[in-house]
Amino acid sequence: MSTQVLLDLKNVSKVFGSNHVLKQIDLQIERGKFITFLGPSGCGKTTLLRSIAGFYTIDEGEIKIDGQLVNDLPPYKRGTPMVFQEYALFPHMTVFDNVAYGLDIQKRPEAEVQERVKTAMAKVKLTGLEERYPHEMSGGQQQRVAMARALVMNSPIILLDEPLSNLDAKLREEVRVELRSIQQELGLTVIYVTHDQLEALSMSDSIVVFNKGAIDQYGTPHEIYYKPRTPYVADFIGTTNFVDATVREVTGGKAIVEYGASSRTASVTTDEAIVPGEKVLLSIRPESMRINAPEAGSFVVSGFVKSSMFLGEKERYFILDNNMKEWIVDAYDIGLTRFQGNVTIHASDDKIHLMKINQ
Numbered sequence: 001m002s003t004q005v006l007l008d009l010k011n012v013s014k015v016f017g018s019n020h021v022l023k024q025i026d027l028q029i030e031r032g033k034f035i036t037f038l039g040p041s042g043c044g045k046t047t048l049l050r051s052i053a054g055f056y057t058i059d060e061g062e063i064k065i066d067g068q069l070v071n072d073l074p075p076y077k078r079g080t081p082m083v084f085q086e087y088a089l090f091p092h093m094t095v096f097d098n099v100a101y102g103l104d105i106q107k108r109p110e111a112e113v114q115e116r117v118k119t120a121m122a123k124v125k126l127t128g129l130e131e132r133y134p135h136e137m138s139g140g141q142q143q144r145v146a147m148a149r150a151l152v153m154n155s156p157i158i159l160l161d162e163p164l165s166n167l168d169a170k171l172r173e174e175v176r177v178e179l180r181s182i183q184q185e186l187g188l189t190v191i192y193v194t195h196d197q198l199e200a201l202s203m204s205d206s207i208v209v210f211n212k213g214a215i216d217q218y219g220t221p222h223e224i225y226y227k228p229r230t231p232y233v234a235d236f237i238g239t240t241n242f243v244d245a246t247v248r249e250v251t252g253g254k255a256i257v258e259y260g261a262s263s264r265t266a267s268v269t270t271d272e273a274i275v276p277g278e279k280v281l282l283s284i285r286p287e288s289m290r291i292n293a294p295e296a297g298s299f300v301v302s303g304f305v306k307s308s309m310f311l312g313e314k315e316r317y318f319i320l321d322n323n324m325k326e327w328i329v330d331a332y333d334i335g336l337t338r339f340q341g342n343v344t345i346h347a348s349d350d351k352i353h354l355m356k357i358n359q
């Protein structure tokens, strides 16, 4: 095992009654990374976080932190404090008391508490604000207090479960930036839970995409967006157009695929292990398609414009093909040009993402 791996999960399963909530989770998280657990509500994110923290006992598998098996350790011996929604600050306590809270529970000596709180406050650049109350601080500062509260415990990993979900959109954005910069400044290892795709894409070093208690993909935001491993991931992150296709030829990194009722063929760039005759699914993002631009690539579909929507930086077109299948195509920077009536839409080899269907 690499020494960089801080959290190592092997075959982790958790069952509630007849509900198999976590299914054989294997996951390794490196030191100093910002990792996001992403998935819709009910897919097991909180259950895994609570299992890592020690609030739940897992039914199968191993959880190792820094090489040590922690399956049977209680939460306070694992060093993985959790921060819940709304920063979990106590409104009636001063910042100092909020930060000291975990140490007070452990009944640490007064001098040690003073020293450790001081150090944690300095790390998050809040020295001097110890006597304030949470409501006297900005959203960003409150997030720093919440982080100081975790830092004071000298924990190797900080677990954040949808900490921003109750904030309004503008504040959420401000606090996101704040949180990411504290994590980077201090080289912290953070696991962050969210169901918000944009939040995950914009903050993370890597994203773990959950699908009903299992991991569909673990990769960087760019990999998850541009090379989704499954249709579920492609659909959950952003918007895409799916196309059923059949492989006709495969030659070194390229495939010829047949698609649509009129059996057109297109060339696709891929490193998937596929064979002629195999059914595959193509995924093409709205921003990767061009309207009435044959030079844009070999993939082409004819249709007509059903409607369009002006979104400022782009115009989003809804186009129906001859089978009444709807395509979403975004046109950027086209000024006053408007596409209407019959159109063709096009995509190039490297903008078409090919996925195997049965894996």
Ligand SMILES: Nc1ncnc2c1ncn2[C@@H]1O[C@H](COP(=O)(O)OP(=O)(O)O)[C@@H](O)[C@H]1O
Binding pocket: 016, 019, 021, 039, 040, 041, 042, 043, 044, 045, 046, 047, 048
């Ligand atoms: N303490 C519990 N007892 C029984 N079922 C639970 C418990 N906690 C979560 N679950 C169930 O486990 C599944 C996953 O829940 P959860 O981990 O909270 O998902 P998420 O955080 O992704 O929304 C859900 O079906 C939920 O009802």
Ligand SMILES: [Mg+2]
Binding pocket: 045, 046, 047
């Ligand atoms: Mg949850």
